[in-house]
Structures are given as structure tokens and as C-alpha cells.
Amino acid sequence: MIRILLADDEHLIRGAMAALLALEDDLEVVAQAATGAEALATARVVRPDVAVIDLQMPDLDGVSVAQALASELPSCSTMIVTSHGRPGHLKRALAAGVRGFLPKTVSSDVLATVVRTVHSGGRYVDPALAAEAISAGDNPLTPREADVLELALEGAPIEEIARRASLSPGTVRNYLSSAVGKTGASNRHEAARFARARGWI
Amino acid sequence: MIRILLADDEHLIRGAMAALLALEDDLEVVAQAATGAEALATARVVRPDVAVIDLQMPDLDGVSVAQALASELPSCSTMIVTSHGRPGHLKRALAAGVRGFLPKTVSSDVLATVVRTVHSGGRYVDPALAAEAISAGDNPLTPREADVLELALEGAPIEEIARRASLSPGTVRNYLSSAVGKTGASNRHEAARFARARGWI
């Protein structure tokens, strides 16, 4: 019997997924959580075999939870399900020790199969997402460029970005300019959206 | 027995919701669809009592489907479930004749209850979403302002917005300026994000 922890902030979906997994004879949902922090706390107590975690949650993001889980509970395999499959997330997730990565568009038997796969030591990444990740290419942005671009995402003026990043406005403009060049965009806002779409920030 | 049509592009979630609804004695999921168009086509054939539709789908958006359904199949009550509850959507949905509006964070028994409520002629809107919608207030943007702001969302330069809206760049700047004033933002990008958050565009 494979003991599963389920974390998703959408009750409806979490409950529904639990119902689905319960239909399988060899799977058992032993705990559920609605936030990242809750998932971690619960996992420490119930020590599940497999953690099925939603990527986007109110507090901690799924990858952070996976990272913590990987170091604290090496016996627990983590897999991530997500609605919006952004390539960058996949990379970060894999780096965080995630064993399975699925969009929520898969069917329920795939989910069950992947749970078994990761539990037995295997890995599974949705083919479509993998293809996207490969085509997105590596992140060409330097760490600072990424920082600054991220702040630019909200549409803040350069002054504010500079303050928030503790940089001089001129430096911010340089980073932004270089990022705009690397993304092929025509201004920082477009560049920020682009980088976000690629999962670079 | 209440006959239900279920539409959601995420197979996993649709299947799971179907499993949940199937647990209720008086509910029966008679059809499922993965896109808006498919939902419409299916509804015409099976004529369900209640349509449970996801707000965001690849092609037609949930509200559009609801609108079409309302005119073509007046006997079918439509309700919408969504992950990202934006106030503007609620207003549009209600205007389109939707009878129920829920975030996916609700529990499964609420879902079943609401299905029964809308089927018996009642209405139900998630209290939290309703509160948000009220606090968001009415859309102060004129239609053109909204159009232009929407194009600005993607970060395009004014030139391109002007071309896409068939306006002169100067006019675009005027609309944008006025929209920036109405939203209290400090530039059009911030204004666009703000308006989006309010569901104004």
C-alpha cells in the first residue's frame, strides 16, 4: 500500500483527486493539506511514501515544498501537478529533486501510474511539458538581470525598481536594456512577460 | 435525477469532479467536455439539466458558453467554477444568465448543494467572491479606454497599440493617460495590471 500526501489549495480538486486515488487498491491518501506550510508540517508527522503537490499555492510554492521534503524526508518521493505548465518551473522542480511532473490535463489513470512509478524509484515528466522546456532553452539572463526583470514585472517605474533592488537607476536601466536585448523584446515590460512565459524569472 | 454536463479542460479535475458528483444519489453526470465548443455541441445533443462549466478553457471562455446556452437551452441552468476568481468575471457571468458561481476552493458537498440549488431555480454566488466584486466597484473606464488598456496589457509600445486599435498614437496616449488617472497607477502597465485585477478588462 502506497501512502500518499495530497496538497492543493483548491478543496474541490483536492477532494476530487483523493476520491480518484482512493479507487485504486494499492493507493491510500493518508493526509491532505491546503497550503505549502501545512503540507510540510503534515509530511513530517505522517511520513508519506509519495507527496503529490500542486505547483501554485497561497504561501510556499510547490517547488519549495519539494526542496524541503527532499532534504527532510528522503524516503518520500515528491511529484508535482500543475495547471499552468511553465517550462522554467519544470527545470526548477527537477533541480529540487522532484520525481514526477504532470499537468492537470492528464487522465486519472496516468496520475495513479505515475504515483506508482515515482514510488518505485522512477521518474516521469509529461512529454509535452518536457518538449516545451527543451524548446525554451537555457536562461540567458544573469542573476541580477533576472532580479531586476522580476521587479519590472509589476510595471513599477525604474526609480522604484532601483530602490527595491538597492541599485542605482542607471544600473537598473543597463540590466533592463541587456535583458530586453536578450529576449528580443521592445521594452522592459514585454521582456518581463516574455521571461516569465519562459520560466526564466 | 439531475442530469449534469461537466466542462473543464483539465482531464484530471474533470474526471475527479465527475467521480465526486457520482457519489450523490440524485446527481448524474451525463456528459463531459474539454473545450467550450465541445461543451456547446454536447449540450445541444444531451440537453442536460445543469451545466457545470470551468471559466477558463482553451477556446471559448466559460461565460460565452453560458451565454449561448442560456439562449439555446433555457431549460438548462448554468453554473461556473473557477480557479482564479476575478470580480469582473462574476459580473459578466451574471449578466450572461449564469445561476451559480463558485471558486474551486469550495468543498465537494457545497458543489453538490449548489447544483441542486440552481436546478431548482435558485442562485448561488460564493460569498467571498461577491464581497470582492462589490468592493471592486463599477468599471469607471469608457469602452475605448478599456480596449486600449487591454492591448497595453501585453506591454506593447504605443505605436503598436495604435495600429491594432486603428487609432492615432496621440489618441491612444490620451486614453491611456485618462485610464492611468482613473486607476491611480503611475504608468499604463501598472494601470493595465490593476484594471485586470479588478476585472475591468
Next chain:
DNA sequence: AAAAAGCCATGACAGATGTCATGTCGTCCG
């Protein structure tokens, strides 16, 4: 009919932004 409001446009001006050249300071690597 007059007033109000929205739609479209132009022109002018200050300030914000994008681009480029240039330079300093560390760190890492061959």
C-alpha cells in the same frame, strides 16, 4: 435646443526610458 458625455485627433513640453560608451572592482579559470 442646450448641456453633458464620449470619441477622435493634434500639438507642445517635461520627464521617463532605452541605448551606448566607458570605467572600477572582484572572482574565477587556464
Next chain:
DNA sequence: CGGACGACATGACATCTGTCATGGCTTTTT
């Protein structure tokens, strides 16, 4: 060690944006 590279900064310049004043045109309201 010397070179390459990234982080950080400044200054200068052209261009883009935001704002404001102004005006014409249509539709709705009073």
C-alpha cells in the same frame, strides 16, 4: 599572472511616454 566575465556605476543622447490644452464630431440626457 593575465584575461574573461559579471556586478555596479556614471554620463550623454535620442526617443518614448505621460500630461495638458484645445477643438471637432456624434449621441444621449435634460
